[in-house]
Amino acid sequence: MADARRVAVGIRVLTAVVAVLVAAAMIAVAAATSEEGEGTTVLVGTLDSPQIVAVLILLGMIDLAVLVFSLRATRVAARVAVIVARVAATGAVLVAGAGVFLATFPTTIVSPLIDDDGCDTGYLVREENHWLSSSSSLYRMDGLVATSVASIWNADGGMPFHEGAYGVSDENGTLRVSAASVVETVTVPELTGHVPECGKKRPTYQAGRPAPTPSAPTPVSLGRAEAEMERMYAATLAAVPGAVGTDGRAVASSAPTRTTCDRGASQSALTFAFATEDNATSLERILATWDAAGYEVDRAIQTDIRFDPVTTVTLRIVDRSTIDGTIHGTITTGCL
Numbered sequence: 001m002a003d004a005r006r007v008a009v010g011i012r013v014l015t016a017v018v019a020v021l022v023a024a025a026m027i028a029v030a031a032a033t034s035e036e037g038e039g040t041t042v043l044v045g046t047l048d049s050p051q052i053v054a055v056l057i058l059l060g061m062i063d064l065a066v067l068v069f070s071l072r073a074t075r076v077a078a079r080v081a082v083i084v085a086r087v088a089a090t091g092a093v094l095v096a097g098a099g100v101f102l103a104t105f106p107t108t109i110v111s112p113l114i115d116d117d118g119c120d121t122g123y124l125v126r127e128e129n130h131w132l133s134s135s136s137s138l139y140r141m142d143g144l145v146a147t148s149v150a151s152i153w154n155a156d157g158g159m160p161f162h163e164g165a166y167g168v169s170d171e172n173g174t175l176r177v178s179a180a181s182v183v184e185t186v187t188v189p190e191l192t193g194h195v196p197e198c199g200k201k202r203p204t205y206q207a208g209r210p211a212p213t214p215s216a217p218t219p220v221s222l223g224r225a226e227a228e229m230e231r232m233y234a235a236t237l238a239a240v241p242g243a244v245g246t247d248g249r250a251v252a253s254s255a256p257t258r259t260t261c262d263r264g265a266s267q268s269a270l271t272f273a274f275a276t277e278d279n280a281t282s283l284e285r286i287l288a289t290w291d292a293a294g295y296e297v298d299r300a301i302q303t304d305i306r307f308d309p310v311t312t313v314t315l316r317i318v319d320r321s322t323i324d325g326t327i328h329g330t331i332t333t334g335c336l
Contacts, residue, residue: 015067022060032145043146046108054103058096065089111161115168119196125161133157150186164202225333226268228311239285243274261335270331279321
């Protein structure tokens with residue numbers, strides 16, 4: 001019991017310390033923002049003051065939830081109160097989490113502003129994507145406090161400063177900043193006392209290349225399809241050496257038969273039937289041969305199918321050993 005009490009006291013002390021730190025951080029952010037006036041924000045990474053406050057509120061709600069869940073009670077009324085407090089704390093954490101998600105949902109990137117000579121200007125650019133558009137804000141930094149000096153609206157939703165698609169020229173102590181995505185140019189003063197670091201490089205900007213237009217596939221001729229049919233029929237026979245036809249003779253090669261389809265097109269077909277010492281094993285070898293040739297697999301009722309959507313050649317084969325002791329197959333082309 002004493003150990004449990006010490007743990008509970010330790011948790012409460014820890015949550016109190018965290019609460020003080022969170023409150024102090026929120027006061028510091030608010031003070032730094034208000035003292036500098038309009039257009040200033042605390043910038044930590046890509047997070048500005050409203051986003052930092054949202055994160056701090058979430059941390060405070062989590063800290064409160066930890067405190068509430070550490071509470072214990074013996075009386076019924078007190079237990080009910082603790083349960084209600086836990087439910088409320090959980091809801092507060094969920095609401096605060098949703099607030100952080102909404103506050104940080106836009107894609108935000110912070111980049112240093114590099115002039116055309118590769119020197120650091122001392123300014124930062126914070127770009128934020130807003131669905132179909134984006135904004136680029138130029139900030140002068142003083143520690144963690146950032147003061148907005150100019151902004152550019154990008155109607156195309158791009159982030160030109162992150163992509164390096166911008167220009168910065170020096171004209172008599174004034175920096176002229178332009179972005180590839182907009183026509184307007186903004187000017188900002190050179191930072192006094194700033195010692196630029198040169199030799200820096202911007203990200204290489206490359207305009208998006210248009211997607212290539214896919215070329216239509218070359219139509220397959222009936223002659224090509226028949227050649228593929230005959231090749232696969234020869235491979236089928238090679239997979240089952242010693243096969244005999246229904247007349248008891250060795251199976252020989254056969255020429256396809258053409259029939260007329262609609263609109264003057266023609267289709268070729270080649271039908272075969274043969275028997276081997278083990279029809280089931282022979283059927284597996286035949287299907288493996290077609291699989292190795294890259295044919296796609298399908299199956300109908302008691303019928304194995306292999307087909308090629310390019311050449312339109314299709315095999316339909318079935319083992320009828322229980323009926324007449326043979327393997328029956330048909331190789332066809334499409335109407336070409």
